[in-house]
Amino acid sequence: MEALRRPGAEQPQHAGQPPHAVLVDQRGIVLGPGDMRGFSPRFSGGNLEHDLALVDALRRVAEAKGCTAAQLAIAWLAAQAEDIVPLAGARTRERLAEAQPAMDLSLTADDLADIEKAVPPGAARGDRYPSAFMCDLGVGN
Numbered sequence: 001m002e003a004l005r006r007p008g009a010e011q012p013q014h015a016g017q018p019p020h021a022v023l024v025d026q027r028g029i030v031l032g033p034g035d036m037r038g039f040s041p042r043f044s045g046g047n048l049e050h051d052l053a054l055v056d057a058l059r060r061v062a063e064a065k066g067c068t069a070a071q072l073a074i075a076w077l078a079a080q081a082e083d084i085v086p087l088a089g090a091r092t093r094e095r096l097a098e099a100q101p102a103m104d105l106s107l108t109a110d111d112l113a114d115i116e117k118a119v120p121p122g123a124a125r126g127d128r129y130p131s132a133f134m135c136d137l138g139v140g141n
Contacts, residue, residue, distance in 0.1 A: 039130050047126035057118035064114075067105055070095075074102035076115050 042051060055069065062072040070088075077086040086103075090096035107115075127134055 040126070040128065041130065042124065042126035042128060044126065050125045054119045054123055058115065061111075061114045061118050065105070065107075065111060067101070068098060070098055071102035071105055072115065074099055075105035075107050076112070078103065079107045079112060 041047060058072065059069040062069045065072060067075070074086045074088055077084060088096070088099035088102070090099055129137070
């Protein structure tokens, strides 16, 4: 990532509070202690900016469809085959509430084509894991 800053400079630490090794990039993405994104090739160099542009493109398709990018992604996954059931992760009730309407979202062939145009297969840059981990998985380098 190009520009990282320590949020402690903007958010004072309270007495008795241990320091946190948290980094925030220029777009506000928080990388906390043990956060794998700090080691992931997808979140380093120009890969992050490239991949965020894909997210922006998907968001535009979602807005035209009247839903969120997360809902569109879940609906896209469900549309891939009848035997696929998306399991949406949700850290908060708000995210779960956002995900639920996706199962009622119908995607046309044109919608699917718009999604593929916005985010073509293989368009994301950077390996999912560092090369040492990819070797352990038997893929990549």
